[in-house]
Amino acid sequence: MKYASEFRDGALARKVCAAIAAECQDGCAYTFMEFCGGHTHTIARYGLEQMLPEAIRLVHGPGCPVCVLPVGRIDSALELARDHGVILCTYGDMVRVPGSHRDSLLKAKAAGADVRMVWSTLDALKIARETPDRQVVFFGIGFETTTPPSAMALKMAKAENLNNFSVFCNHVMTPPAMRAVLDGEGLPLQGIIAPGHVSTVIGTGPYQEFADRGQAIVVSGFEPLDLLQSVHRLVRQVNEAAPRVENAYGRALPDDGNAKARAVIAETMTVREGFEWRGLGRLPDSALRIADAYADFDAERRFALPYRAVPDPKSCECADIVRGLKRPEECKLFGTACTPDAPIGSCMVSGEGACAAHWLYGRHRRTAAAE
Amino acid sequence: MSGMEKPRNRRLFPHALDVANGRVDMTHGAGGRAMAQLVSEMFAAAFENEYLAQGNDMAVMAPPPGRLVMSTDGYVISPLFFPGGDIGSLAVHGTINDVAMSGAKPLYMSAGFIIEEGFPLADLKRIIEFMAGASRATGVPIVTGDTKVVERGKGDGVFIVTTGVGVLPEGLHISGDNIRPGDAILVSGSIGDHGIAILSKRENLEFETTLESDSAPLHDLVAHMVAAVPEVHCLRDPTRGGVAATLNELANQSDVGMALDEDALPIKPAVRGACELLGIDPLGVANEGKLLAFCPAGRAERLLEVMRSHPLGAESAIIGHVEEGQGRNLVRLRTSFGGDRVVEWLNGEQLPRIC
Structure with missing residues (x-):
């Protein structure tokens, strides 16, 4: 896909990350x-x-x-x-x-x-x-x-x-x-x-x-x-x-x-x-x-x-999360009482909300880290 | 359309149905002469078979040897006619597929119609003809049926409910709770074609695409698959909610995890492009002519070969494998980018991003 796939090149991304790390x-x-x-x-x-x-x-x-x-x-x-x-x-x-x-x-x-x-x-x-x-x-x-x-x-x-x-x-x-x-x-x-x-x-x-x-x-x-x-x-x-x-x-x-x-x-x-x-x-x-x-x-x-x-x-904790004071997983409700199926805070509703993004894409990373 | 040209029973129905300009009215569902004429001249004529010819409210048949499989499904799609299909053929394919996902050979179907007052007879006739065509092509007769008419505003054109009955060959154990860690995950072709073709015709969202629905009956593909690889653990057609919902459902049912490889997913460029534009995930888009298959890893290449040799499985691919569930039953995707993310099932329809 022109103007999209070129910007999703994983190998290039790892090079950029290495350059960032070096600097x-x-x-x-x-x-x-x-x-x-x-x-x-x-x-x-x-x-x-x-x-x-x-x-x-x-x-x-x-x-x-x-x-x-x-x-x-x-x-x-x-x-x-x-x-x-x-x-x-x-x-x-x-x-x-x-x-x-x-x-x-x-x-x-x-x-x-x-x-x-x-x-x-x-x-x-x-x-x-x-x-x-x-x-x-x-x-x-x-x-x-x-x-x-x-x-x-x-x-x-x-x-x-x-x-x-x-x-x-x-x-x-x-x-x-x-x-x-x-x-x-x-x-x-x-x-x-x-x-x-x-x-x-x-x-x-x-x-x-x-x-x-x-x-x-x-x-x-x-x-x-x-x-x-x-x-x-x-x-x-x-x-x-x-x-x-x-x-x-x-x-x-x-x-x-x-x-x-x-x-x-x-x-x-x-x-x-x-x-x-x-x-x-x-x-x-x-x-x-x-x-x-x-x-x-x-x-x-x-x-x-x-x-x-x-x-x-x-x-x-949405108020603290949108100010960058807390990470989504630091909220007690995250993933327990508050999930995208039954959101309590607004950050869990929108796909662009920090909580929804972490829930959607990041859960297994925490599992992997805990193992 | 074989039966449609038969001469009308002029004694019983002195006036011809005005198919070109007529509309369904309340009398067509009231049990009187108008209903009898509609059933006789449109439904029975198109679906014509020995069971309907018995003229009863039920079909009588001898049970085949073996285990029976039965499935039912309601069809409420909008629009009723879409690129690559229509509600009538979909109602045949969808139910045949549900029966076939057990490994069974579908034998008979029933069809119930709920029609809204005012629905054009010409459209109804088209739907019935498509349905009859699909039934004949698949060799699964519609042996009994029902027609109801609801007042204008109480339906949306036409709803169809079909039930299918099939018989299961000996030696198969294909079930959603039968998936094992180590199994290979296969898909029978490109993902998301149906949902995107439908979205492209939705009011307020019309966009130009040559995409067509993949609506197709999968029983013959399944018959080839289970004949060659009877060790298949599970089959399921990823309809509403797409591959994402189906895999999550199965991961929970079998208490396993799954890992997909994004690079292996067959997705047409047109589907990819439309999803990108609409901000939706192709994995969450509906299919109507695809199946997901799970089998022991050692049999995956053979199964793939059999699937690819069938016209409805030519683009089949091995897209991932099954892992231990660890009580979490996550479906993960190794992305082309080199990352790893969760494939979540959706809550409700996929909603567009707003900025």
Whole structure:
């Protein structure tokens, strides 16, 4: 497969790992956070942590949209589907995420709510056109990568006067979350593997502030060799004591990102005063809401949705896991009360969540290590 | 279609069924003349055999010598017609395969239809004809059946339930709890074709592909396999949940672990590409014309040879081996990349990644 298999060459990967090992210096710490859940998934799937020298410590970051969405927001979606009788259109990952009382959109659907899994906001618009007598709400979640499609849907709905369509906007932004991680009490980091797909929208510029704070930054693609090469570059930056922003995803990522996508977002959405993140708490200016000019298509306003903060389930360590304070297997619930079949914490739900990735791909490694 | 051209019984059914434009209505399930006409002119005519000709609500036959095998399955696929198949032929193949996975020779089938009011008679006729064709091609007659009609909105076009009966040759012990550490794991061909062909036609997800479903009856392949290698420990067709779910199920049933080799898995480039795009694992995608076989390692090459010499097993491969379970029954995959990962069964449908 062109542009995929070349980046999954195991023999080459072992060479890169050997080169990294040769350059790691004694007494030097190389703790890097891979911000993005897609990266976490690749690292777990290909067993990259086991291949890298021990000096390298990878910390899983909060870049999994499902994982950072607080329970209160799931409850609002449930309320929309159940109490307001709307057709709630959602990306597949969201349907099993537990809200309060282990409720979920999948359970609400079984109980009669009209929840539909879509692959694109265009599908949600189509449903709205075809069912003019029903309210159709798109459950918008995700970082900058999934924001432009929601923004385009708003523009199209307005242009078509599609008045039965609205967006429940939960889009969040990467740089504020990175800032929160660095400001927090987490492990001291030497560098960040920055998210490739997010950067195709925002470009590499927004990471400069983190390089200025001494972090090595490499924007990475999502194949195993992409990640190993990014780690290699981070190690070099640390050794040179010259933190900077590097783009290692040149085949997909122009340094200045996608200005058109940013323009659509700027037209239809505006920065929220504050937004609660699971694990990171309430962060100022960290998320987007729908702009006043598009207020008619804002589900929160149309249905006067209140936001009620809900504490995370007891004993669930998702909050510490998305900050890199704990590893999944350090949570008491991991693999016992909390599995992908019956998730308690959000990190176990999404395939990009650190817990699900460890459960899915890493279990036997621990068994092997114990033998 | 042999029986379809027979002249209508004009005394009993004075008006012809309007197959071209007509639709199934509630009278077709009400037990009256309309139902009798539908059964007679569409089902009985297409499935024509000596047992149906008895005209009873049951078929009467002499039991063959040996152990009987019986299996039943419901078919609710959407869309009803898909590249490489349709619900009718699938309902024949699927149940024949379930019977055949014991090593048995399938003999008879029953078919129950639950049809939604308003379903076009033309579509029903196509389904019945495909089904009759599959039944004749496999030599397994549909000997009894049932038709019900449900109100519009209470079904989705047509659901079919088929039951198959077969007879087991002497000397075979093929069962899901019979897998032993050291067994070789074989698959009869490429993985994931059916699921991807169906996904490509799903509403909201249509993508261009030349892929076709692998829907096929496997009883003849099985007959060749067990004749040559009667030591086969287990056979199973990896349908819903794909190879991943089937292997996990069997690992638990036999209390063993399994190790697969990614490089050995036969996966078509089109399936690989579609899975990559959709963010799903080909191992979790459904098949309808493939089987997994387990046999002692020493017999694996011979079994492979026999499978490859059959048209439905030409791309067979040895994909892994069975290990001690150690109470954990994990299915592991040695990846092309050089790593090692767990092959998990899925919870629900494979969900797409969202970023």
